Amino acid sequence: METTHRPIVVPAARAPAPGNEPGPPAEPLIKTEALALHYGQTQALKNISMEIRERMVTAFIGPSGCGKSTLLRCFNRMNDLIHNVRTTGQIRIAGQDINHADVDVIELRKRVGMVFQRSNPFPKSIYENIAYALRLHGTRARSRLADIVERSLRQAALWEEVKDRLHTSALSLSGGQQQRLCIARAIAIQPEILLMDEPASALDPIATARIEDLILDLKKEFTIVIVTHNMQQAARISDHTAFFYLGDLIEMNATSTIFTNPSMKQTEDYVTGRFG
């Protein structure tokens, strides 16, 4: 694996997130309790209780339709956009119930960023793709915007490739570059958590390797939850792995344990490729 281009000058340090002060082993950053989700009559998630640790990469694996993407989309409430979705149970992020009536979903999504399976840059310039959310959230000064755009692109290991054409269309980038732009766009607004829904599934192996390097790099700063179909990918990049099957969380543990010594037969069958 090639080394990623980590910026030499690390820009201004982030203010520590709430609940992130040094001290005794903190609460898990994300904690779900008896979480269930129905699409109309169909139950997509059953009684999910899990904990996701800060500044770790947590991978969700499981066969198609097992609910892993649905669960991911619970964490930034993207499921709100779908009609007929009913959620019960609790999701706490940094101790706060995110489905509580007082929660501002805009604020939640600023703090819980998302990268989608299909790269979806806006049909604007590379620069504008990143500046868009910054402007919405109140950053207007040009110099400050330019700084954050550069920092985000460097963090997403895209700066060197695009620094001379920031004002050309994002759609002129290759698939892998587009996906890294989407990552840059998501991290520009400094979320605490980055949700990634099969971010490399539409990419070739080289572009995939770059994204994986990037994820390993980003976990120093962000808590990453990634859905993947690719078991090697989960094994390579994640610290914890959760295996889902038909809406159930079958097993969650340290990635090495899941892949070498799972406690459930179903998990073993899946990770060894006997089904799924």
Add this chain to the structure above:
Amino acid sequence: MPTASSSVPSQGSDRKDLSRPFRKSSLDVASFVFGGLTGLATLLILAILAIILGNIIWHGWAGFSWRFVTSGTSQGMFDVDQAGVLPMILGTTARVMLMTLFVLPIGVITAVYLTEYASSTSLFTRIIRGAVNNLAGVPSIVFGLFGLGFFINFIGGGIDEFLLPNRPEPVWGKPAIFWASLTLAVMTLPVVIVATEESLKAILPGLREASLALGATKLETIVMIVIPQAMPGILTGGILAVSRAAGEVAPILFTGAAYYMASLPRALTDQFMDLGYHVFILSTQSPDIERTRPILYATVLVLLLLTLALNFVAILIRARMRRKMRVAAH
């Protein structure tokens, strides 16, 4: 048929004959006839268009002159040597532009509501959609009567009665370019709504999700991402509306068009002279139809050219916008 059966892989009893020729076995009569018919139908349409345009240009050219399009028609409206259509050109242009100002915002906002906010299955949405579709099927003379009854008598009359009670003459409660444009806007609303809806639906859902996931509100997403993307489609709706409205006479007959005016309209409440209506006047009111015919043809030619020009301007704007998006997008 031997040719048909041999093209299907056989069940293994006999080996495939690899030397079988690729040559086609017989003439395909059905596709020959059908292809010919589609070609003929196209030719027919082209021929009709060519005859109409050729006729107008051929006859219209005689009465067409620089003086004709740059002068008014103070005397001798029916006299080749004195007639002019500048007030009508200006009147038609003004009412079409005014209409665009009304119809684009209302149509776009309605389409945004229907696609982005309303649930597509609710009774309310279905009623609105049905109403929009029915609006498209209403004869244009009915729009004219509606404009007279609703805009002029009800709204205009109401304004005069309650806001301007001491005027000796009606100010708003009479035919005016404002009411004519509004009536045309109501008539072309379905075109704009449908075109906008189509272009909104064509936007990839991933773009909306991307914006929302960044913490944009729904309104921000619609204004900053969705509508800019849909702009070429919205303008296509505008172009269709302009084409439809430019030549319409019936909706403005009772709502604003004047038989003759000594001066150009100066206020929204003034009446105006209109090219389409002028064609109607020339062909029905002339004392000497033979002497008027060249003006009639020339006026029709001017109307065609004006419609073309208005469309061209709208298409130019759209092309500019597309190019801008491509520059941003490539």
